[in-house]
Amino acid sequence: MTETAVSPALPRTNPRLALITWGALYFAARAVLESAETPWVRVAISLAPLPAFIWFLRDFIRGLRGLDELERRIQLEALAVAFPLTMVLIMTLGLVQVAIPLSLDDWSYRHIWPFLFVFYLAGLTLARRRYQ
């Protein structure tokens, strides 16, 4: 995205900073959860990264609105790859879980979210290559 593609009327956004903050809070929460014992404290720690996620979502959507039409299409195609692939992964994992017992340490919801980023980046790469 170039500077010229951004409308000057839109507020400044920093989705990368929000993403890093969200990620840092998530891993900090996971680390702290190892030692916290009181249930309400554990739940509070689990919810702690949510404000940073809301910040990220707000900046990401604002950033999308500031992109030019081709870049918006590229982002749409990236999400169109990532969303169904993640859905298939969750559904397949659910079926496998019904079929055989899976260890929560190997496969659980906390292992799935990184795949969303991998699928999104793969979709982004494919879409960018298509319009190069």
Next chain:
Amino acid sequence: MKNRLKVLRAGKNWSQADLANALSVSRQTINAIETEKYDPSLPLAMKMARLFGEPVEQIFELES
């Protein structure tokens, strides 16, 4: 959709970046339109037509 954007741009001696600046889009968008990998929206096509002083149908042609 075929287009004459590259020819028109060359006629004005503009780079892709110059045209992108004039239209408030990225250089990648101009390149994708010129190489016919991407068809612009109607507002962008009309902006181009206004910029080059030609009707939209003189710049873009629907392939049969």
